[in-house]
Amino acid sequence: MKLKKKDTVVILAGKDKGKKGEIKEIMPAEHKVTVIGVNIVSKHKKSTKDKPGGVHKVEAPLDVSNVRLICPKCGKAAGVKMIMQGGEKHRACKKCGEIII
Numbered sequence: 001m002k003l004k005k006k007d008t009v010v011i012l013a014g015k016d017k018g019k020k021g022e023i024k025e026i027m028p029a030e031h032k033v034t035v036i037g038v039n040i041v042s043k044h045k046k047s048t049k050d051k052p053g054g055v056h057k058v059e060a061p062l063d064v065s066n067v068r069l070i071c072p073k074c075g076k077a078a079g080v081k082m083i084m085q086g087g088e089k090h091r092a093c094k095k096c097g098e099i100i101i
Helices: none
Strands: 008-011 020-027 032-035 040-045 054-059 067-069 080-085 088-093
Touching: 008 032
Parallel strands: none
Antiparallel strands: 008 020, 008 067, 020 032, 040 054, 080 088
């Protein structure tokens, strides 16, 4: 997967199309990411001894194909390519070619 935690992404499809946010969690096995403040859903929780029940708002995972990384240099939503430089693999923006750290 070419995305990492703390990357800023833009949502391409769904009810939150056009919103920007930071990646909170990555699930490579399911090809999904969770973005902070995006795709909020209501979850009904049963009460336990320690915690009260009720309806809680949580971020639901999005498919990786529905998000696009925002390049730190050019500020545009761009794809990510992998390049070899000095014997190491690095991520790079497909639009401007800048290495993404």
